Amino acid sequence: MVIKYKAFENLYQDSVSLMQLSSQLNKIDGIQEASVVMGTEANLSRMADAGFGSDIIAKPNDLVIAVKGHDDACNEAIERAQDALTAKPDEGDNGQQFSQPLTSFSLGLEQHPEANLALISVPGEYAAAEAMKALNLGLNVMMFSDNVSLDSERKIKELALKKDLMVMGPDCGTxxxxxxxxxxxxxxxxxxxxxxxxxxxxxxxxxxxxxxxxxxxxxxxxxxxxxxxxxxxxxxxxxxxxxxxxxxxxxxxxxxxxxxxxxxxxxxxxxxxxxxxxxxxxxxxxxxxxxxxxxxxxxxxxxxxxxxxxxxxxxxxxxxxxSQSNTQKELENITQSLNTTQRYIRGVFAGGTFCYEAQIITGQYGLQAYSNTPMQGNKLLDDVWTSQQHTIIDLGDDAFTQGRPHPMIDPTLRNQRILQDAQDPETAVVLFDVVLGYGASEHPLSDLLTIIDQVRNEQSLTPVFIAHVCGTDSDPQSRDLIRQSLVNAGVQIADSNADAAHLAALLVSQLG
The missing domain is CATH 3.40.50.261 (Succinyl-CoA synthetase domains)
Incomplete structure (x- = not known):
């Protein structure tokens, strides 16, 4: 097992593109973990925390590829990433490419004077300055970037208010x-x-x-x-x-x-x-x-x-x-397969607000939960990597995404946590979300159905799986097809995140 990295000088890519590329590299056989980020001090520190070492040398405007795994696989991953990053863009309808790269909002407006919105996805320490530039050019702003100070956010929004412009963000993902x-x-x-x-x-x-x-x-x-x-x-x-x-x-x-x-x-x-x-x-x-x-x-x-x-x-x-419309008889049928040792909910969420809403609803049933992002009345996990009693976690939190793609982009971490919790003999319910749409994984059930099948075939104690699929049938991933695949795997499907949480809490409260 080796660690290799490569830095590309002055090569900027937005964070969503980098997370998607990280996800692709993580799927290569022999790769244990891969991360593609801009070389900011914060990102390098996170990569060190994620086990990539502290000897990576890069500047904030450099793009860094770091991989951990078998030697040949690491070489393949870096080569594949390099090909993706240096590929020439498709030609336009007229067969001509822009002679000058669009490196600023001003140049972009010269090419597209009708534009009225700037989408900013740069590291947080640079995002505020870019937002100010966009506003001063008369552009509304969507700031995908996070880690912007409250003081900077207020100054940005006060300037927008003065100019009668809208700022969505920072940390606006949708x-x-x-x-x-x-x-x-x-x-x-x-x-x-x-x-x-x-x-x-x-x-x-x-x-x-x-x-x-x-x-x-x-x-x-x-x-x-x-x-x-x-x-x-x-x-x-x-x-x-x-x-x-x-x-x-x-x-x-x-x-x-x-x-x-x-x-x-x-x-x-x-x-x-x-x-x-x-x-x-x-x-x-x-x-x-x-x-x-x-x-x-x-x-x-x-x-x-x-x-x-x-x-x-x-x-x-x-x-x-x-709330979930399951009758008492249906609940009894669901719980018949559970053992007396199985009594806890394990909620595994890619959506932070879904995690928060699930904590609210389970609390209405008198269930106190542990979380990495606990709401008032719940408790902070001793170790975010290990569940204890009722646990409801947000896998999109920084603790899990340092050096890794967000679980909505790459569900690997979600799948691993679901397997870990499902193997715990005290788990009665595994509650999870599947988020569809642009930016999300093209194959959100990748490996998950195999994991559920593995749990059912290899364990004497099997938890109840309850899921909610957030999306539409017009999304790149069809909601109906995803839901049917989960049903075929024996997963209880709810119409909303709240319904899923209600069903999980009601089921557990029936266990006594």
């Missing part, structure tokens, strides 16, 4: 603008419901559910996870709210976020109540849903947000929160 999916987004039909969300997978869940219910999305804007912090004040969410209020194609508005501070929540709700359109609000786990405000309707879960919005759009009765 948006749908004028029908175009950006980042980790799904293919949904156009329609009359607009969404503003401080959560990537929360936005995906809501927009997919709207699509599944037969309606469509006008615009879906992400704000980044820090927008509703006290230091930022919900600037982007308020801008998005006003933009949708002025949009003639939007008839119903949905707002999604983890619970903001009382002051920020009151500010957003006050503005929402003054808009002449119905607004559906889901502050995940918030306790102020009994407040009566003009035009404001509260939802209890991500999927419920979409269901309420669709009912309002159709002028139908607003639905109560629906």
């Amino acid at each position: 948006a749908i603008i004028n029908g175009v999916p950006l980042g980790f987004a799904n293919v949904v039909r156009r329609g009359a419901i607009g969404v503003v969300a401080a959560s990537g997978t929360g936005l995906q869940e809501a927009t997919c559910r709207i699509h599944q219910l037969g309606e469509g999305v006008s615009q879906a804007m992400g704000t980044g996870g820090h927008d509703l912090h006290q230091e930022i004040g919900g600037i982007s969410m308020l801008q998005g709210l006003h933009a949708l209020a002025d949009d003639p194609d939007t008839q119903v508005i949905v707002l999604i976020s983890k619970p903001p501070s009382t002051e920020i929540a009151e500010r957003i709700l006050a503005v929402a109540s003054q808009i002449n359109k119905p607004v559906v609000v889901n502050f995940l786990g918030a306790t102020n849903t009994d407040v009566q405000l003009n035009n404001v309707h509260f939802a209890d879960t991500l999927a419920h947000s979409a269901e309420v919005a669709v009912a309002i759009l159709r002028n139908e009765n607003i639905p109560n929160l629906s």
